[in-house]
Structures are given as structure tokens and as C-alpha cells.
Amino acid sequence: MNTHGQHAMETMKNHDPETFSQILNPEEYFSTLGEQMQEQMEELMTQLLPPRSPGQSTMEVVGGINVARSRAREMVYQEMIYSSIPPEPEIMENNPLPDEDED
Template sequence: MNEHGRHAMETMKNHDPESFAQIADPETHFSTLGREIQEAIVALSAELIPMRGQEEPMEFIGMVNMAKLRAREMVYQEMIYASLPAEPEEMEPTYGAQEHEES
């Protein structure tokens, strides 16, 4: 299992344990998902990497690295995070109620 599969497995295990428990063979499922994620990142990276221009070599390397990071972020969002249940929103304190009680 590659790093993407491990990340997906740990994320689901921690944020959607009910769905995780329903996967008959997590090792195979997340190994396959990890390969699919890797392929999607490579494909999207190729689209996001800018054409080589007049920039310095190190600047271009930085641009390539940023494109790869953006691709990873976008693919993770689509293939891992989008299927997770929404996190409960934290309740904001009700300042008005406290001020009223102090009066």
C-alpha cells in the first residue's frame, strides 16, 4: 500500500469509522485506492505544470513542485475528503445570554 492509500485508510478510520468497518478487505481496498490516487495526481500534475519559460532553473523547479502539491491537494479532496461525513460545527458562545445574566 502506498502513502496515498495509507492516508486514505487512516483518514476514513478516524473520521468515518462506521463506513470503514463495512469494508470487507481494507488492505486491498486502500491499496487499489492508493494506486488510483497516484495515477490521478500524476495526470493532474502534468496538466498543472507550466511550460518552461525564461525563469531560472530553481524557480521552475519550485513551480513544478507547487503544481504537484496542488494536484495532490485537489485529488485528495475529490477522492478522500469529499466522501467523509461533515464534521459537527462547534457551537459559538452566546455572548448576549452571558451579558444579560450579569446585568
């Protein structure tokens, strides 16, 4: 299982244990998911690469590649992992708990 599949598995295990418990073979499921994520990231990264311009330094080219890679990962993780996780319950800020000292 690659790092993407491992991250997806840990995220679901920690944030959606009910759904995680329904997966019959988590190793196989997340291994396949990780491979799919890797493929999507590679395709998306090539689309996000900035065009090279004459006179660019090696550092500028590498920087563009790194930004494209990070952005592709962020987008794929959001689509394939985070969007399926149920939202955390919100803490009610407008209705604080009563002070224990008040009678």
C-alpha cells in the first residue's frame, strides 16, 4: 500500500470508524484507492505545471514542479478522502455553558 492509501485508511479509521468497519478487506481497498489517487495526481500535476519560459533558473523550474505536485495532491485528497468524511460536530459558541458559580 502506498502512502496515499495509508493516509486514506488512517483518516477514515480516525474520522469515520463506522464506514471503515464496513469495508471487508481494508488492505486491498485502500491499496487500490492509493494507486488510483497516485494516477490522478500524476495526470493533474502535468496539467498544473506552469509553462517554462526562456531564462528560467533550475530552481524556478523545480519550484513550479513542486507547487504543481502539492496542489495536485491537495485536490485529489480533497476529492477522494476528505469529501467523504462526515463533518465534525460544531461547538455551539453562541450558547456557552452556564457558569457553575452562578445561582
